[in-house]
Amino acid sequence: MSDQVEVIVGRVARAHGVRGDVTIEVRTDEPARRFTPGVSLRTPTGRTLRVVACRAQGGGLLVRFDGVTDRDGAEALRGLELLTDVAADEMPSGPDEYFDRQLVGLRVLDAAGTDSGRVVEVTHGSAQDILVIETATGQRMVPFVSALVPEVDVEAGTLRLAPVRGLLVDDQDEQ
Template sequence: MAELVETTVGVVGRPHGIRGEVVVVVRTDEVARRFASGAVLRTADGRRFTVTSSRQTPSRLVVGFEQVSDRNAAEQLRGAELFAVVPADEMPSGAEEYFDRQLIGLRVLDAAGHDVGEVVGVEHGPAQDLLVVDVAGAQRLVPFVHALVPVVDLSAGHLQLADVGGLLFDPGEDT
């Protein structure tokens, strides 16, 4: 049996309408997979919710749950972080895509192959994702684009940065 892991997929926002739907702030690139009808999500306190509907509007994702039937129940869910339990070896739908859980913990190598830090988080920005890299106790943000991070080797446990000055260290900073 495959090992299972828990992954954050969204945070419940405000209610939408009077029938229990909610706006979800998405925390996954796999929206269609995670919010498909019948998907079961849970909250940090262990409550389980079955997706009955989801639709993307121009500015938000609206989700309905079997267990949430009115606006009052939807309001009670506001702020809840939603998790999905998935196989640890599950891969994203697209090539050259990674789940946050695959990137966090990877060693970061500079262009010369020297170990310079560790990925400790991923921030999802409007333009692109940012890797949060711990470099000797200081956190640096690296845009997660192929031009700056040309190598991601999950099996070796590292990623390698391009030879771009100032990417992890400020000019004049001791390295």
């Protein structure tokens, strides 16, 4: 049996309507898999929430949990992170796809190979994912697209950026 890792798959944003639905800030690349009816998720307090319905709504998700039947119940969930366990060796379906947990912690190398920071977060935007990179001068956000991040080596613990000005420093800082 493989080891399991706990991952955050979403956060309850707010109540939606009067029947107990909640909007979810998705924190997973596989929302259809993680929020399918019948799936149980945990909160950091240890509460288990079983998904009974899920549908796309305006770029996000509307989810109904078993036992949450009204707006007050939905409001009580506001702000809770939703967690699940996945196999540590589970891989994404595509060859050039990565789970957030594989990217967070990677050392960031500039085009010349100089250590320039570390990935501290992956945010999921409407157009593409964004890497949040902690550098010596603060956090920078880099779109996670092959034109800007041409090389990811999870085993080596690194990713390399393309030679594009301004990715990790402002142009005026380079002068």
